[in-house]
Amino acid sequence: MAEMMKLKVITPERNFYDGEASMVEFTTTEGDIGIYKDHIPLTAIVAPGVLTIHEPEGKREAALISGFAEILPDGVTILAEVAEWPDEIDYSRAQEAKERAERRLQEKAPNLDVARAELALKRALVRLDMRK
Amino acid sequence: MASMRDIKRRRVSIQNTEQITKAMKLVSTVKLQKSRTKAENSKPYFNMMYQTVSSLLARSGNIEHRYLKAGDSRKVAVIAITSNRGLAGGYNNNIIRMVMGDERFPSDRTVIYSIGNKGKDGFARKGYEIAGDYPEVIEEPVYQDASDITKVVLDSFEKGEIGEIYLAYTTFKNTVSQVPTLLKLLPVEAGEEGQGERKETLMNYEPNEDLVLDQLVPKYMSSMIYGALLESVASENGARMTAMDSATSNAEEMIEELSLQYNRARQGSITQELTEIIAGANAIS
Numbered sequence: 141m142a143e144m145m146k147l148k149v150i151t152p153e154r155n156f157y158d159g160e161a162s163m164v165e166f167t168t169t170e171g172d173i174g175i176y177k178d179h180i181p182l183t184a185i186v187a188p189g190v191l192t193i194h195e196p197e198g199k200r201e202a203a204l205i206s207g208f209a210e211i212l213p214d215g216v217t218i219l220a221e222v223a224e225w226p227d228e229i230d231y232s233r234a235q236e237a238k239e240r241a242e243r244r245l246q247e248k249a250p251n252l253d254v255a256r257a258e259l260a261l262k263r264a265l266v267r268l269d270m271r272k
Numbered sequence: 273m274a275s276m277r278d279i280k281r282r283r284v285s286i287q288n289t290e291q292i293t294k295a296m297k298l299v300s301t302v303k304l305q306k307s308r309t310k311a312e313n314s315k316p317y318f319n320m321m322y323q324t325v326s327s328l329l330a331r332s333g334n335i336e337h338r339y340l341k342a343g344d345s346r347k348v349a350v351i352a353i354t355s356n357r358g359l360a361g362g363y364n365n366n367i368i369r370m371v372m373g374d375e376r377f378p379s380d381r382t383v384i385y386s387i388g389n390k391g392k393d394g395f396a397r398k399g400y401e402i403a404g405d406y407p408e409v410i411e412e413p414v415y416q417d418a419s420d421i422t423k424v425v426l427d428s429f430e431k432g433e434i435g436e437i438y439l440a441y442t443t444f445k446n447t448v449s450q451v452p453t454l455l456k457l458l459p460v461e462a463g464e465e466g467q468g469e470r471k472e473t474l475m476n477y478e479p480n481e482d483l484v485l486d487q488l489v490p491k492y493m494s495s496m497i498y499g500a501l502l503e504s505v506a507s508e509n510g511a512r513m514t515a516m517d518s519a520t521s522n523a524e525e526m527i528e529e530l531s532l533q534y535n536r537a538r539q540g541s542i543t544q545e546l547t548e549i550i551a552g553a554n555a556i557s
Contacts, residue, residue, distance in 0.1 A: 150317045152415050152498055170478050183328060184478040185487045208488055210324050219321055221415065221491065 145177040146215030147193060149202075149223055156202075156223045163194040164216050166204055175216055182211040186220065188262045190269060203229060203266050226270040238264035276537045283530040290523035296359065297516035304447065304509035311444055311502040318499030325492045328475060329460060337482060338430070339489040340459050345435040347381045349403065349425060351457075351497065353441040353504040354391030356407050360508055361515035363442065364390040366452040371440050372398060374454070383434060385425055387501070403428070413505060418498035422490055429458060437493075441500035442507035448514055450507035455500070457493050
């Protein structure tokens with residue numbers, strides 16, 4: 141069993157998670173990363189993705205939309221703008237958002253902000269992913 | 273001595289005022305509880321963000337980044353958070369006075385981004401330039417508002433229109449004490465703490481320093497503004513509650529005094545009438 145490290149996930153509205161985990165996985169702008177204790181100090185930007193927390197009792201998953209992570213040898217702090225547990229997600233809204241974003245990307249309107257639409261689509265997909 | 277009718281009229285009018293202040297106090301008590309929990313819930317994020325960013329900058333050595341050094345412009349921007357409504361004691365005035373009393377903010381080269389009507393009016397009267405006005409934000413602060421404002425202010429920072437950005441808001445200490453506070457947002461100052469032994473562990477950035485700071489600084493700014501908004505709302509309600517509480521007790525005091533005067537006048541007039549009747553009766557017999 142890997143050593144435990146501190147994990148804090150904080151959003152503007154609340155203390156989302158504060159506890160110990162053996163491993164944390166999430167998505168950064170550079171791709172998925174998994175972090176064990178004694179990682180080198182690293183600051184990364186969070187991209188929409190699934191946050192997986194490995195606790196001794198098992199895995200917990202949450203949707204992590206944006207923010208950044210500060211990784212130090214003894215723990216990880218994620219300052220998230222939006223983070224949601226699976227049972228808090230409004231799936232019908234996410235579904236709508238997904239369809240809207242897909243339609244926008246297909247129509248390819250001349251003044252379309254592609255990056256923004258893609259980001260919206262990604263957010264919706266992450267949320268929908270949690271419904272398992 | 274004022275006539276009975278005058279005293280009575282005065283007393284009724286003060287009673288009406290008392291009812292209003294009492295109701296306002298109750299309303300702001302309820303609002304205070306709500307806004308206070310909200311402010312307390314967001315405090316960890318607010319503090320963590322500040323700590324993280326300042327320790328990050330302390331540890332990352334000397335990086336050259338546009339957000340870390342003052343712009344060329346001599347103009348400074350102040351994001352001032354006040355309320356839309358008055359009757360909150362010195363709440364709004366304290367902010368205005370704090371900004372005006374600071375020699376870093378002379379009115380000819382300070383632009384105000386105002387959240388809340390009272391602040392806007394106050395600063396405009398003193399000859400400050402109002403670059404942005406967001407009165408509706410203070411009613412129900414959401415994170416999105418804070419990032420919208422951040423975008424506007426950062427835009428003019430990047431264009432070189434302003435050199436420094438400050439945030440003026442009211443810290444909520446407790447129900448009776450709210451402290452006007454000034455915070456420098458940009459350029460970000462490296463924190464004092466963590467500069468000693470922790471400096472050895474050099475921070476790595478992914479993908480790279482510039483890009484991380486590009487993303488981090490706006491997030492830092494919006495969360496500072498958001499936290500300040502929540503604290504200010506709690507402070508506003510706290511200030512209003514205390515102000516209305518003392519207004520109510522003042523009204524009570526005045527009513528008491530007027531009642532005494534009224535009763536004295538009433539007694540006086542009865543005594544006078546009696547003496548007149550007795551004197552009249554005596555004169556006849």
